[in-house]
Amino acid sequence: MNKWVKDHQKILIILFFPYILLLFLLLTPTNFSLTAPGGLTPVDENIEIDNHELPSNFYTIYVMSYHPMTPFQKMVAEVSERMNVSPMTIREEDTSWIDQYMQGQMTKEVSFNTSVIKAYELAHIKDPSITVTYDYLGALVYYRPSRLNTLEIGDLITGINGQSLLDLSYDEFINMFYAFNEVQLEITNENETKTVTYEKQEDEAWMLFYPKYVIRSTTPNIEFTNNNPFIGGPSGGMIQTLSIYAGLLNINLGDTKIAGTGTIEIDGSIGRIGGITQKLYTAMDENADIFIYPFGHISDIPNLNYPYEMVVVKTIEEAVNWLHETFE
């Protein structure tokens, strides 16, 4: 071994420096995050409704999100106009990979529950036999500064400054939370209750929450069957709602491939999402016929030659009306 090393000393020294440089380029984290085009997920593969078949026309769009990215990934991504490289936000810098995964799974569950509630409520107007009952339980922690190690992503907040969240609406809780510099949060997880004091600091990002709704009963029964752990986030909410709605009312959509993105809120509004440009490219690559997106993104749409029809919606009621007008 020693003899071999001595014989090849020169070449080993020459190779050592490019090797270390390559390792640096491939391993060192930068302060940048990347959003790249992803793929489509058929909604009907993930949801089952008793005695109803979900239409196979609806697809949610996922994009690839990485942070922190390596210098090599940054060099490769900057060449492509389809990818977005941007400096990491304070929240991204403060969020570990595990926290990011938990955020994705938590928001996916919240999004599914809200989709079911909205789709059943809207379908109930057309067919009163379709019903849903649900309760508001409190607020889920989506982001908290990592210094608050007693607070986990997905913790359920049931009280604020001694007041139960059941006595407040979700919006009232949010207003109250941001009004104070120091708040006492009551957390309830599986029969265990704890109190966490949160004091706001100027140099850190504010906490973010999602409302927690629990579905008590649905007629017909609905189940989330295929929970892919590699895909997370709330951006499929609107398209999931439309798919469930069309399935409940047996709306015939022919063979139109409908891709879309946008979060769903309990008041029916469609919220903004991340990586809209990459989602537009993904829909192009996957040969979608129609692309539905939130009104909040109307100024973000790049001027490209889109091979599909673009539909912009502000609320789920607008999206449902568009569905009836187009396919009935």
Added chain:
Amino acid sequence: MKHLNKWIDQVYKFYHRYRNILKIIDSKVTTKIVLKSVLFALLISLLIVLIPVLISINLFIYNKLDMILSIILLIILTGWGLLFFKFYYTLLKSYEPSLEDVNVKLPMLVEGSLVSFFLCVLGIIVISVIF
């Protein structure tokens, strides 16, 4: 039946040749030499595969390349098994000059193939779970 007997006979002879070579190697090397060879073979083979593995992992930002990159990683993983045993026996010979006349190609290929096959099956299982 005659072909089967001939084939079994060949496998039996091959196994005995392999066992005999292993016995010769075992009688000539010490635990210290084996340990040194294993550690350095691991180090060299890992340093060789590290860069292509990291490049493949970095390129997963291209969603459309997922399948191709997974197959490349599987090939690298399988090749690593063979590479490790290649370096292991080369180093063994280098540390123990009396092994110079022993034909180590047979155990190198047998053990390398077995480990590579195991890693390949493991990789296929992981890829099937992911996709």
